[in-house]
Amino acid sequence: MPKQTEKRARGRPASIDKTEILEAATQAFWRLGYDGASLGELTKATGVSRPTLYAAFGDKDALFDAALDHYAKTTGAAPAHAFAEATDIRAAVTAFLTVSAEGNTKIDAPSGCLIACCAALTAETTPLLKTKLQKQTQELTAFLSARFAREVARGALSERPTPEARAVLLGDFMRAQAVRARSGASRAEVLSELSTRVEAVLA
Incomplete structure (x- = not known):
């Protein structure tokens, strides 16, 4: 306190x-x-x-x-930092989802995500909040898309799905993991199909 x-x-x-x-x-x-x-x-x-x-x-x-x-500047920023620091794209996607799941399942913190699990519930009746969340989502998508686009340019990823489509899917997986954690899933349960999600993003 x-x-x-x-x-x-x-x-x-x-x-x-x-x-x-x-x-x-x-x-x-x-x-x-x-x-x-x-x-x-x-x-x-x-x-x-x-x-x-x-x-x-x-x-x-x-x-x-x-x-x-x-x-957004502390716990919420950790997945993006992990994504940026990873040397190859598979490690980047894996780190993004893993660090997000770890933040959603800390023993000494509430479960889930403040933005995905709490703010989103209030956004429908609060226009300014909805606008704020939309902006945050767009910024995350742009950040992830830029990395995917660079990987396409150097031949590490195919052109389809588009970099933006991959970014949207990765963001959706992150939010889905948070909801699972909020619903009571353990860290092991949240991460149990991690490789499948990684493969879907990199397909």
Whole structure:
């Protein structure tokens, strides 16, 4: 639970660690979902009062938006980093799905994915959130497509399916794994058919 970083000085509120509070709020949204993470649950998780939470991040929607950005830059970014660092395309696709599954099944974190399993449920009734998720999906597809296109250019992959089609399929597999994990599947169960998914992307 986040703690205030300084003792209260006379006439002034104690300073807070916004990064620590945001991490705690992200975990709460990830575990409970947007609707389940009431302001009471959020203040309990972050260890700060409602006025302090509002002053630091704004309302619940703004806090959720900040939590999504925080997740996307930390846990959510790990699969893409693994994909970029792998030396060959088969290793890249394997690493992408493996690291994603590992992030979905940590012992010390909620299961599944904050974006795929929680934010997506709220997007239908929240236009700004839907737009945000669509942009994130498009950016991921473009990132993956660029690598697949380079592999086609050097002869490591066939031109069909197109690089974009491969990227979309890989992203869909990642989200499907997250949903399975959220539904109670273990890491071993999520990864049990990994080679089949890799082959489908590289076909």
